[in-house]
Amino acid sequence: MFSILDTLKLGAGIAAGLMLYHLYAVSIGYPSAARQARAGYVLVAEKSAAEAQAAEMERQRNAASQATEEHRKRLAGAEAAEHAARDTLEIEIQSYELQLSEKNRACAVTAADRQWLLRH
Numbered sequence: 001m002f003s004i005l006d007t008l009k010l011g012a013g014i015a016a017g018l019m020l021y022h023l024y025a026v027s028i029g030y031p032s033a034a035r036q037a038r039a040g041y042v043l044v045a046e047k048s049a050a051e052a053q054a055a056e057m058e059r060q061r062n063a064a065s066q067a068t069e070e071h072r073k074r075l076a077g078a079e080a081a082e083h084a085a086r087d088t089l090e091i092e093i094q095s096y097e098l099q100l101s102e103k104n105r106a107c108a109v110t111a112a113d114r115q116w117l118l119r120h
Contacts (some may be wrong), residue, residue: 002010
């Protein structure tokens with residue numbers, strides 16, 4: 001049927017065909033390898049996007065915590081200043097009343113003062 005020469009020619013043709021297919025696949029890239037690479041890239045891209053989003057949320061949480069802490073400190077300072085001002089005012093009032101009592105004077109509101117305040 002086939003002679004040795006025909007078998008060699010057939011083998012050479014098959015080898016040449018495989019070589020051409022390999023060169024073609026290498027030149028355009030293996031489609032399955034490209035699909036796997038794209039699939040891996042999508043996973044990496046999604047992972048990096050999720051990590052970036054988590055880092056941004058962490059940064060925002062830390063900024064909000066820092067702002068809350070700063071606000072709490074300012075509020076405590078304002079309350080302390082208000083308390084100190086109230087205490088100072090009370091001391092000044094007591095001092096003034098003491099000065100008036102030492103001079104036998106009083107700072108009492110009279111009926112005329114009351115009437116004037118009610119009219120105005």
